Amino acid sequence: MDLIKIAENQFNIKNEFPAFKAGDTITVHYKIIEGNKERVQQYRGVVLQRHGSGMSETFTVRKMSGNIGVERIFPVNSPFINKIEVNKHGQVRRARIFYFRGLTGKKARIQERRMKYPESYDTEEKGQET
Numbered sequence: 001m002d003l004i005k006i007a008e009n010q011f012n013i014k015n016e017f018p019a020f021k022a023g024d025t026i027t028v029h030y031k032i033i034e035g036n037k038e039r040v041q042q043y044r045g046v047v048l049q050r051h052g053s054g055m056s057e058t059f060t061v062r063k064m065s066g067n068i069g070v071e072r073i074f075p076v077n078s079p080f081i082n083k084i085e086v087n088k089h090g091q092v093r094r095a096r097i098f099y100f101r102g103l104t105g106k107k108a109r110i111q112e113r114r115m116k117y118p119e120s121y122d123t124e125e126k127g128q129e130t
Contacts, residue, residue, distance in 0.1 A: 008055045013077060020059075022047050022097050023090030023110050028061060028074060029082040040082055043072060046110065049096040062100065069101060089113040 020026055027044040045063030048071065052058055057076040062069055074081065090110035100108065 005054070012055055013079070015077060015081065017076070017081075017084045018086050020047055020084070020086050020089075022049055022095055023092035023113075024086055025088040025090065025110075026061065027085040027087060029084070030074070031080045031082055044087070045070075045072075046090070046097075046100065048098060048100060089115060 024047050025045070026047055027042050029040050029042055032039055032041050043061060043063065045061040048060040048062050050057065050059045055077055058073050059076060060071055060073050062071045064070070088110075089112065091113040092110060100110075
């Protein structure tokens with residue numbers, strides 16, 4: 001292990017965010033400082049990619065603002081990210097969905113991936129029915 005990775009591990013502040021990948025629709029609560037005031041701005045869009053690893057990991061989120069597509073790259077370990085909410089899990093077959101930029105209208109929809117409930121959820125429902 002080289003000295004740079006040792007230094008990164010020493011100063012790494014790992015944020016606890018839910019698992020998400022390309023195709024998911026997420027809301028990023030991002031802290032913005034304007035002068036001496038600060039506020040939290042919500043940025044909701046589709047994740048195009050996750051890139052890198054460790055301290056330098058980033059993810060790209062694309063949203064539509066009117067008829068214009070806007071993309072923003074967020075560092076995963078940024079202290080300005082308050083929280084990330086996963087709104088929908090999308091079903092895509094690639095890790096980087098740059099083809100999504102060229103799609104418009106109904107073609108630009110991503111099919112939702114169905115998630116299985118944990119086993120504890122199933123046992124609680126069965127207990128209430130009997």
